[in-house]
Amino acid sequence: MTLKELIKLKQADWGMSRCEITAKIGVEYRYFSMILGGAKKMPERTLKNMLERLDFSGCEERWLIAYFIRQSRKLPLSLLGRLENAEVIVDEAAGKITELYHAERYS
Numbered sequence: 001m002t003l004k005e006l007i008k009l010k011q012a013d014w015g016m017s018r019c020e021i022t023a024k025i026g027v028e029y030r031y032f033s034m035i036l037g038g039a040k041k042m043p044e045r046t047l048k049n050m051l052e053r054l055d056f057s058g059c060e061e062r063w064l065i066a067y068f069i070r071q072s073r074k075l076p077l078s079l080l081g082r083l084e085n086a087e088v089i090v091d092e093a094a095g096k097i098t099e100l101y102h103a104e105r106y107s
Contacts, residue, residue, distance in 0.1 A: 003067055004036040006060065014055065025049040042068055044076050050078070
């Protein structure tokens with residue numbers, strides 16, 4: 001599934017036009033279309049606004065966060081309110097990356 005396909009499905013569920021969605025998440029229609037088309041990367045602020053202001057299921061939220069990580073190559077740490085939570089995520093990600101790095105390096 002692509003981001004564009006997810007939004008199209010959710011538009012039907014929500015009964016909202018794309019203009020209404022963009023107004024709700026605080027981005028311009030044209031800019032959001034460029035994000036959906038892959039011409040622009042989704043900013044972390046847009047991801048956060050989508051998660052806070054639109055009704056996604058838990059699986060859809062996970063998909064959106066994974067999409068953001070893949071396309072930006074960043075962890076969306078602003079989604080975590082407490083610094084301790086961010087530190088846990090960063091430490092776990094570093095451990096997993098180190099493990100995979102060594103597995104690939106020595107295989």
